[in-house]
Amino acid sequence: MKRVVSCFYLWLFLQLPLIGSSIQVKYKVEEEQPPNVLIGSLTADYGYPDSKHLYKLEVGHPYLRVDGKTGDIYTTESAIDRENLIGCQYLYPGEPCYLEFEVSITDMMSPVPRVLDGQIEVLDINDNTPNFASPVLTLSIPENTNIGMLFPIPAATDRDSEKNGVASYELIVGPEAHELFGLQVAEDQDEKQPQLIVMGSLDREQRDSYDLTIKVQDGGKTPRASSALLHISILDTNDNAPKFEKMAYEAVLPENSPMGHSVLQVKANDSDQGANAEIDYAFYQASDTVRRLLYLERLTGLITVQGPIDREDFGTIRFSVVAKDKGPNPKSAHTQVTITIRDTNDNKPTIDIRGFGLVTHQDGVANVSEDVPVETPVALIQVSDIDEGKNAAVTCVLLKQVSDTGTDSKKKYFLQTKTPLDYESVKEYTIEIVAVDSGNPPLSSTNSLKVQVTDVNDNAPIFTQSLMEVTFKENNLPDEIVMVVSASDADSGSNAQIAYSILADLTTRGIFSMNPDSGQIRVNTVLDREVTEQYNFHVVAADKGTPSLKGTASVVITVLDCNDNEPKFMLDGYNFSVMENMPRLSPVGMVTVKDADKGENARIHLSVEPESAEFVIQNGTGIILSNISFDREHQSTYTFRLKAVDGGDPPRSSYVGVTINVLDENYNAPVIVVPSNISYAYLPPSTDPGTKINKVRAEDMDMGLNAQLDYRIASGNPFDLFQITPTEGEVTLEKQILRKHYGLHRLVVKVKDQGKPSRHGTALVHFFINETLTNQTYVETLLGHSLDTPLDIDIAGDPEY
Ligand SMILES: *[C@@H]1O[C@H](CO)[C@@H](O)[C@H](O)[C@H]1NC(C)=O
Ligand SMILES: *[C@@H]1O[C@H](CO)[C@@H](O)[C@H](O)[C@H]1NC(C)=O
Ligand SMILES: *[C@@H]1O[C@H](CO)[C@@H](O)[C@H](O)[C@H]1NC(C)=O
Ligand SMILES: *[C@@H]1O[C@H](CO)[C@@H](O)[C@H](O)[C@H]1NC(C)=O
Ligand SMILES: *[C@@H]1O[C@H](CO)[C@@H](O)[C@H](O)[C@H]1NC(C)=O
Ligand SMILES: *[C@@H]1O[C@H](CO)[C@@H](O)[C@H](O)[C@H]1NC(C)=O
Ligand SMILES: *[C@@H]1O[C@H](CO)[C@@H](O)[C@H](O)[C@H]1NC(C)=O
Ligand SMILES: *[C@@H]1O[C@H](CO)[C@@H](O)[C@H](O)[C@H]1NC(C)=O
Secondary structure: OEEEEOOOOHHHOEEOOEOOOOOOEEEEEEOOOOOOOEEEEHHHHHOOOOOOEEEEEEEOOOOEEEOOOOOEEEEOOOOOOOOOOOOOOOOOOOOOOEEEEEEEEEEOOOOOOEEEEEEEEEEOOOOOOOEOOOOEEEEEEEOOOOOOOEEEOOOOEOOOOHHHOEEEEEEEOOHHHOOOEEEEEEEEOOEEEEEEEEOOOOOOOOOOEEEEEEEEEEOOOOOOEEEEEEEEEEEOOOOOOOEEOOOEEEEEEEOOOOOOOEEEEOOEEOOOOHHHHOEEEEEEOOOHHHHHHEEEOOOOOEEEEOOOOOOOOOOEEEEEEEEEEOOOOOOEEEEEEEEEEEOOOOOOOEEEEEOEOOEOEEOOEEEEEOOOOOOOEEEEEEEEOOOOHHHHOEEOOOOOOOOOOOEOOEEEEEEEEOOOOOOOOOOEEEEEEEEEEOOOOOOEEEEEEEEEEEOOOOOOOEEOOOEEEEEEEOOOOOOOEEEEOOEEOOOOHHHHOEEEEEOOOOOOOOOEEEOOOOOEEEEOOOOOOOOOOEEEEEEEEEEOOOOOOEEEEEEEEEEEOOOOOOOEEOOOEEEEEEEOOOOOOOEEEEOOEEOOOOHHHHOEEEEEEOOOOOEEEOOOOOEEEEOOOOOOOOOOEEEEEEEEEEOOOOOOEEEEEEEEEEEOOOOOOOEEEEOOOOOEEEEOOOOOOOOEEEEOEEEOOOOHHHHOEEEEEEEOOOOOOEEEOOOOOEEEEOOOOOHHHOEEEEEEEEEEEOOOOOOEEEEEEEEEEOOOOOOHHHHHHHHHHHHOOOOOOOOEOOOOO
């Protein structure tokens, strides 16, 4: 996505609030300090936060270093040399020299850093020695010069400022010239002008030159000094000196004036005649720069442009011009020229886009995590214009001016997000910044920044289905693939790389394994449906982001049956007994068959082998029916096999042997199941007649009539208090209970079958009648007594009553 951000479109996506702090940080430091000298502490001096913040020097390299935690500012290996610092090289004496810096302060809790600007005033030290322009200075003095005449000596210069600058001159004169020359220093606009004063009469015929020494010393604490040879030539008498029309000349020169453009004309006149009045103009004490930019016509004094005039290099040009006549002993005069350069709008605004604090930029690209909050700054934009006045006033009408720092020509903004970013929808933005100055015509410039949105792991993997069901046949080969699951992740890179796993679970542990990369689920063992028919577990898809996000889904594996189990008879062999003369198609016995398989594989078909018409078996119930009437005298045993076949493909079968014995008598007596001889039932006297109070149950192992039972009370019922139903054996109370009935009763119950001969069993049925049952021990004593008492003696209530 490409978006042009200019004054007018800025608010669509981004905003550039102006930043800065109202405190202007100012420090002072002397130049040429060794490394690691503390210049100042932002926390201690200006109360900036002293913990959980990151301080970072943005502007001020390589001279400064800022401690990230404390905001302390130190000097570095790169010593600050005031005389070589950009911006301080062309200062005039007395102007302060500033080193500007910028520090960002990032709050670890909030992504929006503060940016603060500061200035360090670099104090001069005496690190430069005053020097004369040349080691040999020449001065020509006419003979017979009046005593007291002054002759300017070319001044020395010192790159240091003010008090470290040139302070004093000293003339060292040998004995031969001691009475002839002296030194006087004139002060003009803070500049010291040494002048030689003639103190005696000079006679060229006697001596035509003198060599003196002039020494210059600066005002530093430890003064520095140097000297030059001052060679004085004595000339023949000569005439008047030229004189400039003005003491000083001033002019205004538009920047970028063309070559040959005339700036001003200096003019001196000489009251002499002839060659003595012909004047030659020359630069005097003018820097190389002045000589490069301006041309001074020797004869006319016209100054024209001969080099590019750039106000951004020099705002004013100052120099002196000397006018010298052409007499045999030339005389000269000096004037000062000051040219002020008027700005033209020849510089476009500069847009500097950079990272700051924890935001780093590389090759014009900023990486911004998609999860940053709205209004997170992604760049610091500094718009500046090195022109002057209106030509440097950078405007952007829609930008809100937030703070009071920053000048018209230098403003700082944050480029910050206006809406949440989403890597999944837009991965990259190109932002173009347009800045316009207020010149006429205005100049504009553009710069652009690429913002790359970096992915954050904000999407969890999602399985194609939340519930995945598969069927899988038992008796598999180990390592067979059961299924393949798959999940997708909307992120990218490692945030979208998925590792699959099975959620640890006791019931499935070790049985299934998952390929983390492919999502294949394999079975490690041989499955047996007869042991486990269904497996339920969860699968997890975890992406490789940090922290990792997970998605889960349920897996249901239903094990399909194979016909791997035979039908199984519950007994290894069956032995049934039948009675003679049973009706045809009577049941003679029953077998039970089970098959551990399922469905058709467990559907069992039973048959008699060898097939005959004598016996048949019912498929569902396993009941064997006879299709003959038995006659023991004819055949007393029948043996055959039963075959069970399941419905599988192929089917499985098993066999069991059956023996049927034909009986001719009532073989078994009825067996009493309940009640036990030693039990009793408690009857409260209030029991209503007709109430069922107990039940005798018996079983007979025989068949037919031999197993049909008849229940009778044989004795122990002298009051006819009780009755029993003949077929069911249910005992009921027949009469109202009276006082005489209190105590233990013993009914002797006979259970007979209908066999011929009939067989029977005997049951003792005890009742204890009393208002309450408080002393069981007593009742048990009575019971014990009852068991020792012959059956023909009645035990029925209170014998003493
Ligand atoms: C020299 O300059 C002075 C003052 O400007 C003027 O009075 C005089 O006439 C000039 N002389 C010549 C020869 O131009
Ligand atoms: C931005 O991310 C790219 C790729 O992820 C990386 O190569 C580059 O160094 C990063 N740039 C910055 C400034 O962190
Ligand atoms: C089957 O029962 C008969 C009659 O009670 C008996 O004689 C025979 O030994 C029994 N056979 C088996 C195998 O139990
Ligand atoms: C029973 O036996 C008779 C002949 O004895 C035969 O006709 C009939 O089919 C048989 N019944 C069964 C159910 O086998
Ligand atoms: C038992 O089932 C099979 C087939 O299912 C059938 O052929 C056979 O006649 C059945 N036997 C009986 C006694 O129902
Ligand atoms: C119960 O008592 C009767 C009669 O004395 C006796 O025949 C029978 O065997 C006894 N029952 C038990 C299980 O002892
Ligand atoms: C019979 O009932 C009476 C009166 O409630 C009581 O005192 C006595 O202990 C009872 N006998 C037994 C054996 O519980
Ligand atoms: C219960 O009866 C026994 C036997 O008759 C007797 O020894 C005992 O004292 C009685 N107990 C109570 C609490 O009446």
